[in-house]
Structure formats: structure tokens, C-alpha cells
Amino acid sequence: MELRNDLLLRTIRGEKTERTPVWLMRQAGRILPEYRALRNKLSGFKELVETPELAAEVTIQPVDHLDVDAAIIFSDILVIPEAMGLPYDMVEKRGPLFRTTIATESDINKLHVAEGGDIQYTLDAIQITKKELNGRVPLIGFAGAPWTIFAYMVEGSGSKTFSRARAMLYREPELAHRLLQMITDSTINYLHAQVEAGADVLQVFDSWAGILPPNQYEEFSLFYLHQICAAIQDTPLTVFAKDVRISAKKLNELDCETIGLDWCMNPATFRQEMPGKVLQGNLDPCVLYGSPDVIMEETRRMLINFGTKRHIANLGHGVYPDISPEAVKTFISVVKEYSAELR
């Protein structure tokens, strides 16, 4: 299927483009009234994730209503632990909760390396979405980074400190590595299956990169990200390591096309340290609480900071659920108009 809007792919290839492509992390979700309406008719988040026709529908909503340059498949990073044998619940207003957690070797022995087919509902959702998009925009598949998934599996939920997960790195590093390797192998299988199902681009979210000191980040996260990058060869891959504390030089060694930046990272530094990479990001999500003038000014500043090549406009993290769709639309139209003017 030919893509009619291939701006994202041309940008990833480093080509000169007529404007900067734009999409938002967490664009498929609670910011859209159309999403809330559908979600309120269902038993919960998981029903939406696990029903391919509905997942496809909410994946396409931001393309219809926000006119973004890419769709991201509606799913969650926590489908991997579930496929490995550790089911989660999504608790209203609280977030993810695992019924059991991983603490000992015998807990790990009960898990298995997941195959792509273990998450068939998302693969089906990708196939349906590709068909329904009919080439309008590329489709992004995704997974969590092994370290971030490990953090949820050991902690059992979100946490301010993730001290249980971090404690395991000091007390039982070999056990931690065993689990991280199983997550990595499962993730590679799943990403390959997403590509086979039709994903055009992949993104790996290391949302909890920022809680590890640099030496531990290299040992317990980067090591596994390298394996993932090596395994994904024919599909463009973005690594988004939020708050990461290692140098841009080290991050640049990853064999991926694109690096995602959060809003505290300086585009100029990353441009200098990783001239071959495409950069994605990085507007502070809170800018979207500002007036249209503030959104315009900050978005323009961001576009100037990244320059007109090898940039995918996005926020520095997922859009917050109480942001108004109007603010998001302002951001998107400023990117489209001003990035064209800058060329």
C-alpha cells in the first residue's frame, strides 16, 4: 500500500521535506471526546485494547480529528508482561496494577518468553488499522523498553521511587539480568510481529530511564536496547528514554534512526552529539495549558531550535488527559505552517 502522506518516513530517511511532520505521544486517548464516548460504553481500558476493531477505531481518531502525520497503534506497553505470564489490571484513576509481582527466582521460573502471537489482538488491530487508514498516514507500533517493563513487573504498579525494582539491581543483579533478557527476547518477538502485521515505524518507550544512575543505565537498560536495535533492521526505530542521565554520545551509539527528547533536553546538544540521528520532540506538555499565543510562541521556538531537517515535532512526553483538543490543534497547525515558512 502506497502511503499518501509519507512525510514522517521521508524525514526519518534524512530527506529535505516541505514541512516538519507532527504527531503526539498518547494522542489516542482521553483528550478526545470521541475516545471518551467509546470508552464509557465499555467495561474498561483492557476491553478496548483487546478488541481489535475498537482499538483500530481509536487509533484512527486522532488522524480524523487532529490531522496528525502518523497514527500510533492503540495498546499498552504492559501487554508484554501479561503475555509472559504476569497479568495486569488497569485501575480507574490509579493506573496499572499487577496481581502478583516478581521477587524471586521461582517467580521468574513461572514466566516464559512471549511470542508475537501471544498478543494477537494488537497484531489484528494493526492489520485492521492499516486497511482502514488506506495509506493516509504511516502507522507506528511500539513497546516498552526492557528496563521500564522490569520496573512495573517488580514494583507491581507505578511508584514515586520504584525502590523495589531498583533494590533488585543491587541485591540480585544476576536475577535482574535474567528477567531483563526474557523481557528483551519477548519484546523483539513482539516488534517483529508488529512489523509483519503492518507497522511502518517502531518506538520503544523507556519511560523510567531517569531513575537509574548512568552506570546502572548502561548495564540494565542500554545493554538491552542495543539488542533490540540490532534485531530491528529494516524498519525505522525511535528510542525515547525519558530523563535519561547518560551522555548524548552514549545514546548515539544505539543503532536506531530516531531519538526522542523530553522537554528538559537541549536540542542543540543532541544535534551536536548525534549528527546522524533524527530527533523527535520535545515541547513541554504543559505549554498546552497556555493561551494560543503562548502555544504559538513556544512551538515556534522549538521548531527554530531543532532546525528544518531531521526533526519530528512532538511533545516531550505524552499529552496530559485534561488538555483541550483545541490547544492540541493549535500546536499542530503552528508546526505545519511555521515549519513550512522556515524553509
Ligand SMILES: Cc1c2[nH]c(c1CCC(=O)O)Cc1[nH]c(c(CCC(=O)O)c1C)Cc1[nH]c(c(CCC(=O)O)c1C)Cc1[nH]c(c(C)c1CCC(=O)O)C2
Ligand atoms: C509508562 C507507559 C504505560 N503505557 C505507555 C507508557 C509509555 C509512555 C509514557 O511514558 O507515558 C504507552 C502507551 N499507553 C497507551 C498508548 C496508546 C497510543 C498513544 O496514543 O500513544 C501508548 C503508546 C494507551 C493508554 N494507556 C493508559 C491509558 C489511559 C487509560 C484509560 O483510557 O482509561 C491510555 C489511553 C493507561 C496507562 N498505561 C500505563 C500507565 C502508567 C497508565 C496509567 C496512567 C494513565 O492513565 O495515563 C503504562
